[in-house]
Amino acid sequence: MFNDTIAAVATTLGEAGIGIIRLSGSEAISIADKVFRAKNCRKLAGQPGFTVRYGKIVDTKGDVIDEALAVIMRSPHSYTGEDVVELQCHGGVVVMRKILDLTLALGARLAEPGEFTKRAFLNGRIDLSQAEAVIDIIRSKTDRSLDLAVQQLEGSLSRRIQSLREKLYDLVVQVNAAIDFPEDDIPEITSDRMQTVLGDVIAEITRLIDTADNGKFLREGIKTVITGKPNVGKSSLLNRLLDENRALVTDIPGTTRDTIEEVLNINGIPFRLVDTAGIHRSTDRIEQLGVERALEFIGQADLILHVLDISRELEEEDRQLLRRLSSRKRVLVINKTDLPPQWNGKAHLIEAGYIDARTPAVEISLTEESLDPLLECIVGLVMEGLAQIEREDAIITRSRHKQALVEAKADLEQALETFDQGLPLDLISIGLFGALEHLGEITGETVRENIIERIFAQFCIGK
Ligand SMILES: Nc1nc2c(ncn2[C@@H]2O[C@H](COP(=O)(O)OP(=O)(O)OP(=O)(O)O)[C@@H](O)[C@H]2O)c(=O)[nH]1
Numbered sequence: 239m240f241n242d243t244i245a246a247v248a249t250t251l252g253e254a255g256i257g258i259i260r261l262s263g264s265e266a267i268s269i270a271d272k273v274f275r276a277k278n279c280r281k282l283a284g285q286p287g288f289t290v291r292y293g294k295i296v297d298t299k300g301d302v303i304d305e306a307l308a309v310i311m312r313s314p315h316s317y318t319g320e321d322v323v324e325l326q327c328h329g330g331v332v333v334m335r336k337i338l339d340l341t342l343a344l345g346a347r348l349a350e351p352g353e354f355t356k357r358a359f360l361n362g363r364i365d366l367s368q369a370e371a372v373i374d375i376i377r378s379k380t381d382r383s384l385d386l387a388v389q390q391l392e393g394s395l396s397r398r399i400q401s402l403r404e405k406l407y408d409l410v411v412q413v414n415a416a417i418d419f420p421e422d423d424i425p426e427i428t429s430d431r432m433q434t435v436l437g438d439v440i441a442e443i444t445r446l447i448d449t450a451d452n453g454k455f456l457r458e459g460i461k462t463v464i465t466g467k468p469n470v471g472k473s474s475l476l477n478r479l480l481d482e483n484r485a486l487v488t489d490i491p492g493t494t495r496d497t498i499e500e501v502l503n504i505n506g507i508p509f510r511l512v513d514t515a516g517i518h519r520s521t522d523r524i525e526q527l528g529v530e531r532a533l534e535f536i537g538q539a540d541l542i543l544h545v546l547d548i549s550r551e552l553e554e555e556d557r558q559l560l561r562r563l564s565s566r567k568r569v570l571v572i573n574k575t576d577l578p579p580q581w582n583g584k585a586h587l588i589e590a591g592y593i594d595a596r597t598p599a600v601e602i603s604l605t606e607e608s609l610d611p612l613l614e615c616i617v618g619l620v621m622e623g624l625a626q627i628e629r630e631d632a633i634i635t636r637s638r639h640k641q642a643l644v645e646a647k648a649d650l651e652q653a654l655e656t657f658d659q660g661l662p663l664d665l666i667s668i669g670l671f672g673a674l675e676h677l678g679e680i681t682g683e684t685v686r687e688n689i690i691e692r693i694f695a696q697f698c699i700g701k
């Protein structure tokens with residue numbers, strides 16, 4: 239437990255019907271008692287947990303600042319595990335600031351970002367993967383990402399990791415017994431059992447690692463970069479996909495200079511769409527910078543929408559991009575089919591050897607036609623992986639978790655090899671301990687302090 243009491247505005251600062259000031263710590267109730275005057279004149283100190291009182295917020299001179307409800311939760315039955323009071327007031331910027339300042343003047347400390355959740359973790363209410371799920375719930379952009387975050391908060395990942403750790407613990411106990419008491423009558427670990435358990439655990443870790451790429455898509459969104467030479471219709475495509483005039487569209491090549499990012503929800507999957515400057519050689523300094531930025535985004539993209547203009551002959555810029563993107567996950571958007579075609583669309587690209595028949599390509603007119611065929615094509619491309627992970631009960635959504643699993647797996651593979659080579663049991667034990675430690679990083683049992691700091695720094699204040 240911590241000895242100071244923290245306070246923060248838990249709702250967004252702005253005009254709103256209600257705004258909540260949250261207090262947590264051993265003095266939470268006594269501080270609240272100094273600012274809150276209940277209508278029934280009773281002190282909050284005498285109220286049981288999970289009760290609500292109606293009253294007024296008063297300052298130290300006794301002047302009324304606002305009307306409010308006080309919600310009391312007592313340790314250990316609260317979000318943080320400590321005494322918590324939530325003052326539900328009117329959600330104005332000035333009133334919220336005043337009440338918060340009052341609690342700070344009375345001895346509370348302003349909470350750091352994520353500090354309420356950090357206390358929940360350090361007080362053992364939730365583990366680290368659950369704390370991370372709290373941020374994910376707040377940041378979810380689609381139903382599916384929300385489902386995933388809720389599952390993780392409810393412990394789907396924690397349970398899987400714990401069960402893996404328990405299996406490894408059993409092995410460690412047996413291995414260590416065999417090391418410490420070689421002559422005693424302890425059943426020797428049969429090599430069968432060692433191989434089966436290690437093999438099972440490695441297989442299960444591998445399955446979890448396999449969910450990571452698609453899990454990351456659901457949590458962070460699929461970074462989808464729209465590219466092509468100037469004037470082919472990249473910004474028009476962004477606008478049509480978003481169904482709003484987000485980006486400037488003109489018939490002047492080089493209209494888009496900087497990148498524009500927006501999130502689009504397709505079938506519950508978040509796509510982070512990025513419109514970029516047209517790729518071409520330019521002497522204009524600003525345009526050049528735009529092209530550099532575009533190339534950088536292409537480098538990081540999970541999916542590329544490469545737009546081509548069928549109404550103009552293919553140029554060197556088109557060809558270069560076709561070659562450059564040949565090994566990437568991409569959809570070719572062959573645009574402006576309402577105009578007289580200058581080349582033979584997908585068939586030509588196949589004939590000329592730029593793509594093969596399986597490369598997803600859609601011929602379309604952005605001014606006239608429905609986007610459904612294009613959307614189907616995009617979803618089809620990412621669905622396969624997603625369908626596969628949806629059968630799993632735990633999914634890896636963070637690279638921190640994936641990294642820990644990869645390291646645990648390497649340790650176990652090493653241990654298995656050591657065992658197969660008939661090397662001393664001490665060496666196997668080192669591998670098992672290493673894997674236990676890496677798995678523990680996910681749930682927070684063995685994680686380093688600086689990693690914990692980094693995780694909670696991503697939170698907003700008041701959570
Ligand atoms: N006829 C026709 N014109 C289109 C179509 N799609 C886009 N255009 C026009 O093509 C021109 C260029 O469109 P933009 O969306 O600005 O092209 P861009 O690729 O973003 O261009 P830059 O930002 O300059 O690289 C505009 O005049 C659009 O109206 C289409 O399907 N058919």
Ligand SMILES: [Mg+2]
Pocket residue numbers: 472473474485486487493494514
């Ligand atoms: Mg543009």
